[in-house]
Amino acid sequence: MNGWYETLFVNPWPWWAGGLVIGLLVPLLYYFENVSLGVSTGYGSIIKAIFPGTRLKWFHSSTFADRWGWRVFFLGGMVLGAFISARLGGRPLFTGEMGLFTANVDWSLPLTALFFAVGGFFLGLGARIAGGCTSGHSIHGLATLQPSSLVATIGFLATGIISTYFVRVFLMGGLS
Amino acid sequence: MTGKTIYLVLGTAFGFALSRVGASEYDLIFGMFTGIDLTLVWVILTAIVVGHLGMRVLTAAGGKTRRGENIEPKTKPLRPTTIIGGGIMGIGWGLSGACPGTVLAQLGEGKIIALGTVLGLIVGTYVYALLTERGSV
Incomplete structure (x- = not known):
């Protein structure tokens, strides 16, 4: 039961494997799009995408100039990636x-x-x-x-x- | 690939890795803050070292993006609010067993309670926007 599929998709990765993939995102995001890795600002992007008409000045800074800013896609990808992980790992669709x-x-x-x-x-x-x-x-x-x-x-x-x-x-x- | 596809792909890799290494597990965050299981400390330290070395490689290769622009790492200003905000965020990290990134992985895995955390995050971000409107922060 310890084939490549289990190692990659079912058993938890060793700490160094997770750190390696996550750490590589820093240079990759700079190389591809010249942006810095970050998630929390993306919650502002989500608010802006849902309520583009908000009058609060903070949502009209250059960070949120684009209604569908890159962070919406990045955060959406994070949900998708974990969904794929749970599906390949054979976990239940929902859990309380x-x-x-x-x-x-x-x-x-x-x-x-x-x-x-x-x-x-x-x-x-x-x-x-x-x-x-x-x-x-x-x-x-x-x-x-x-x-x-x-x-x-x-x-x-x-x-x-x-x-x-x-x-x-x-x-x-x-x-x- | 267009920019937005790249963000989707890299975000997917991020969420997949967080889920596979267990950063989306409540027990590992609990373990990190109680000292019972330091797996996530090692994950974060490895990510910092790999990120640092990767940036060095990019710099050594000329410090250019794929489009030939100069790479300028974004600097974050050090203010008195940095430690205050850090302290406020840490409270939330301990209470919810997630940070703003790992909660998205919890959501993708189908953890229903993570919906509460995400809603709280959106409200917290909105309250920050309200506070800046009044010049409070």
């Missing part, structure tokens, strides 16, 4: 599970989704204030040796450790 969280926190699906939406709110707001997320700062920014990305990454990790501790102790009952 979320690993250790749903295994240890006895909440209804809507309440759980609401809790995750609160998390998403912090992700969206924080990434914009910081000027990037894991891909833009921690990968692209650190790969191009930018001091601001080191500062942002320290911020991500510091509060990520704290909020995960909160979830572990108060919601999962101190899961060890």
Whole structure:
């Protein structure tokens, strides 16, 4: 059961294989289109694509000049890529599970989704204030040796450790 | 290939790799922030090193894009808000077990709860636009 198909499409990749593919996106995006790897700004592109008539000035900067900006395609590709991965790996089409969280926190699906939406709110707001997320700062920014990305990454990790501790102790009952 | 096809292809590779290496697994993010399983730390560090070396190769090859334009890595300014925003994002990373990129992979894998995270991300981004309108950030 350890043929090439299982190795590539079913068993999880080793860390170095994932890091290799993800890291190569930094030079490839520069080589092909001269843009920097980044995801979180793309949520602004999605808002602009859905509501092109928004009057907020932020959506009328050069970043969002094109209604169907490149980020919409890049983010859409990310969803598609994971969909292909799950299909080739023989996973269920939909699942209400979320690993250790749903295994240890006895909440209804809507309440759980609401809790995750609160998390998403912090992700969206924080990434914009910081000027990037894991891909833009921690990968692209650190790969191009930018001091601001080191500062942002320290911020991500510091509060990520704290909020995960909160979830572990108060919601999962101190899961060890 | 046109630009938008390239973005779709590279985005697909990104989402596929995130899913295959397990970056879309709640337990691996939980493991990273609790120290139980540092797989994702190694993934991110490898990506940084590969990205850095790849940029060096591009520079050594003349620093040009396929169309012959000069490659100028985008610089991100360091402001007091960088650490504040980083801290706010980290809270969300721990609460949702995803970052703005990996949640898209969760969505593609059919994890229904990720829909909540994505909606929250869109609202958070919109609130940022509202705050900039008032000059608050």
